[in-house]
Amino acid sequence: MRAADGPDEIHAAMRYALTGGKRLRGFLVLESARLHGVSAGAPVEAAAATEALHAYSLVHDDLPCMDDDDLRRGRPTVHVKWDEATAVLVGDALQTLAFGLLADPVCHPDAGVRCRLIAGLAEASGARGMVLGQAQDIAAETAETPLALDGIEALQANKTGALIVWSATAGAHLADADPDPMRRYADALGRAFQIADDILDVEGTAEEVGKAVGKDQGAGKATFVSLLGLDGAKARARDLVEEACAALDPFGSDAETLRHCARFVVSRDR
Known part of the structure; x- marks a missing residue:
């Protein structure tokens, strides 16, 4: 079907792009909002916004001019x-759509809060x-020289970590609370998430992971696994999970679900 077939096709393809996946970023919005006492209905717009933004990034990343992937979430990519x-x-x-959801008063009655969420998402997702x-x-x-470890960490903090941090701190912003504990949690979580992705790229299969594997190794790109070794990467991921869990100490047992989330990130198979 061509794009010129009309808006119904665009809407169908948008729904397709949003289907499946772990919903990690939306979960982080909802759970951080619950942790800060924000009512159950209010954070849904912000959670939907981060999932829409994430889905857009995947659709564009899969394009031939980018990563040129044919498989995403176990199905053909949108292109x-x-x-x-x-x-x-x-x-x-x-x-x-993501920014429209955040601009809607349904997201939060205070326009200042909505503007802070919009500005934060723009920075996390932009240049x-x-x-x-x-x-x-x-x-x-x-590049003639593969990235060193600090270079990979900086790259992934931008490509993957920034949106995870925005998602985890959104609940604090909705409650007008200090976002720093959630920022420290999300920073460690995002790094652990990417290391787990690098491990899956080596140990997983396309059927298990839902997308092509082994591409980084085939291209000779430096990854956490190539620099730390498989065992070293796994140990580093476990350390980051402990760091993420420790950041939640101010919330006590109320944050146990988020601790489980951090542990899931490094034990997942996709």
Whole structure:
């Protein structure tokens, strides 16, 4: 189907792009909001926004001009199922949907809170966050010298970590509370998440993971596994999980679900 077939096709492709996945970022919004005493209905808009933003990034990352992937979440990528023009438009639509959800008074009655959420998501997803990380990743593919560990950590803090941090701190912003404990939790969680991804790229299969594996190794790109070794990467991920859990100490037993989330991140198989 061509993008010119009309808005119904775009909407169908948007729903397709949003289907499946772990919903980690949306979960972090909802759970951090609960932890800060925000009512159950209010954070849903913010949770939907981060999932829409994340889905847009995946649709665009999969394009031939980026990572050129044919499989995502165990299904054909949007540009394969439809075409490249549709995939670009779907990504654009999901990105603008995310900011529209945050701008809606349903998200929060205080326009100042909504503006802070919008500004934070713009920074996390733009040229100082996720987009920067993707540009760094592309540049690393053709660099004469592979990235060292600090370079990989900086890249992944932008490409993956920034949106995870925004998601985990959104609940604190909705409650007008100090976001620092959740920021420290999410920073460690995001790094552990990426290390787990690098491990799955080595140990997993496409059927298990739902996307192509072994691409980084095949391209000779430096990863946490290539620099730390498989056992070293696993140990580093476990240390980061403990760091994330410790950041939740101010919340006591109320944060146990988020601690379980951190442990899940390094034990998952996709």
